[in-house]
Amino acid sequence: MTNAIESAQRCDVVVIGGGPGGSTAAALLARKGYRVIALEKAHHPRFHIGESLLPMNLPIFERLGVLDQVRALGVFKRGADFEADNERGYNTYAFDRAIGDSPPHAYQVWRQDLDKMLFCHARECGADTREGHEVLTVEQRGPRDTRLEVRRDDGGGYAIQARYVVDASGRDALLSTRKKLRRKNQQHQSAAIFGHFKGAVLRAGEDAGNISIYRFDHGWMWMIPLPGAVMSVGAVCRPDYLKRRKGRTVEFLLETLRLNSALWGRVASAELIGGEVRVTGNYSYDSARMGGPGWVLVGDAFAFLDPVFSSGVYLAMSGAEQAAQVVDAALREPAAEPELLRKLEKRQRAGMARFSFFIYRFNGPVMRQMFREPRNTWQLEQGVISMLAGDLFDTPKVLWRLTLFKLVYAFCGLRNLRRWRAEHRYRMAQARAQFTGGTTPVDEA
Numbered sequence: 001m002t003n004a005i006e007s008a009q010r011c012d013v014v015v016i017g018g019g020p021g022g023s024t025a026a027a028l029l030a031r032k033g034y035r036v037i038a039l040e041k042a043h044h045p046r047f048h049i050g051e052s053l054l055p056m057n058l059p060i061f062e063r064l065g066v067l068d069q070v071r072a073l074g075v076f077k078r079g080a081d082f083e084a085d086n087e088r089g090y091n092t093y094a095f096d097r098a099i100g101d102s103p104p105h106a107y108q109v110w111r112q113d114l115d116k117m118l119f120c121h122a123r124e125c126g127a128d129t130r131e132g133h134e135v136l137t138v139e140q141r142g143p144r145d146t147r148l149e150v151r152r153d154d155g156g157g158y159a160i161q162a163r164y165v166v167d168a169s170g171r172d173a174l175l176s177t178r179k180k181l182r183r184k185n186q187q188h189q190s191a192a193i194f195g196h197f198k199g200a201v202l203r204a205g206e207d208a209g210n211i212s213i214y215r216f217d218h219g220w221m222w223m224i225p226l227p228g229a230v231m232s233v234g235a236v237c238r239p240d241y242l243k244r245r246k247g248r249t250v251e252f253l254l255e256t257l258r259l260n261s262a263l264w265g266r267v268a269s270a271e272l273i274g275g276e277v278r279v280t281g282n283y284s285y286d287s288a289r290m291g292g293p294g295w296v297l298v299g300d301a302f303a304f305l306d307p308v309f310s311s312g313v314y315l316a317m318s319g320a321e322q323a324a325q326v327v328d329a330a331l332r333e334p335a336a337e338p339e340l341l342r343k344l345e346k347r348q349r350a351g352m353a354r355f356s357f358f359i360y361r362f363n364g365p366v367m368r369q370m371f372r373e374p375r376n377t378w379q380l381e382q383g384v385i386s387m388l389a390g391d392l393f394d395t396p397k398v399l400w401r402l403t404l405f406k407l408v409y410a411f412c413g414l415r416n417l418r419r420w421r422a423e424h425r426y427r428m429a430q431a432r433a434q435f436t437g438g439t440t441p442v443d444e445a
Contacts, residue, residue, distance in 0.1 A: 011161075019118075032328055036126070053109060079093050097382055135169075191279070197270040211225075212263075326344050
């Protein structure tokens with residue numbers, strides 16, 4: 001591989017990663033007239049988890065000019081449903097009940113098809129898109145001078161000299177790892193095991209395209225309808241639970257799915273396609289910083305949350321769209337860059353925090369009760385629907401209801417704590433009465 005600076009290929013922006021975030025940034029920056037090189041180490045189509053999109057993805061697709069293509073790739077998704085103690089066994093959080101301006105639906109897609117389409121679109125917008133090209137080293141020599149060493153999968157290599165680097169390398173988190181910014185999320189760790197099934201039972205009627213969420217003692221499970229009558233089915237669980245599989249991957253997935261009878265009733269007669277089951281490692285992490293002079297992190301290269309609310313693609317594309325504006329401004333007015341990066345990171349972390357509040361408490365008794373028996377007092381249920389739609393950045397009437405929801409949650413938690421303590425005292429009194437032959441206060445009453 002060459003070491004001569006003179007021989008390095010020059011560009012304005014290099015984008016590392018060809019997923020939704022990287023392709024979005026590459027397309028938008030190329031449209032602005034910058035010379036953009038987008039590098040993807042694999043070849044499209046390549047498998048990726050994350051098939052469920054949010055309604056707030058759709059305006060971004062429209063601004064990119066690919067909404068019709070997404071519609072052609074996807075299964076119509078009216079909403080998300082959660083287990084409930086009612087006649088049909090679930091409640092639907094329908095997106096058309098959101099109180100903001102989010103679209104009334106979304107789509108479920110094969111991620112390999114979506115990612116390939118977006119990468120090709122970036123090429124059509126003028127980006128120099130390259131597949132099978134892996135970034136080996138990144139050396140920043142100045143705020144507008146970064147050198148990257150790249151290896152092609154045919155064994156050859158070359159260097160790139162760029163004025164700006166957008167890292168959208170996904171869970172590889174290339175820059176975050178090398179700059180020692182990546183931080184394991186100590187509050188919430190999880191792993192996943194999943195497969196694709198043919199012949200699983202869909203919800204009835206207009207709910208047929210819903211993502212369905214189920215709980216079990218070790219985490220939560222999903223069912224996502226995909227094109228071709230395929231259902232993505234899996235479980236997100238604590239890493240210590242996943243370690244129990246001990247090489248029995250297929251059997252372990254099926255045993256896990258049986259732990260929720262409602263889900264298993266929809267999968268029991270289905271066929272696991274190809275007998276293939278996939279496992280992913282620990283999920284949740286973030287980075288100490290989102291960017292610096294001449295570089296910015298996008299999507300999973302910055303942070304990754306538990307996927308219970310399907311936030312990954314939206315956060316990546318929304319962040320990429322905002323990052324493209326920052327890069328454009330920074331290249332034109334370098335003095336503005338620090339403040340723009342600060343505002344971008346603050347915005348992204350605020351949106352992630354609103355998702356995280358629900359994620360960290362999702363399997364707790366209070367949140368479980370709220371999802372099983374939703375109430376729309378003060379439009380709080382509709383505020384939650386807006387959150388599920390991805391409307392958690394810019395709509396005041398949604399944001400204040402999410403804040404109010406936190407207060408209601410705290411009140412319910414305190415009430416449940418008092419009830420638990422009262423029940424505990426009663427059980428202790430019963431035990432003492434049985435031991436002494438006396439009576440409890442309730443008995444005397």
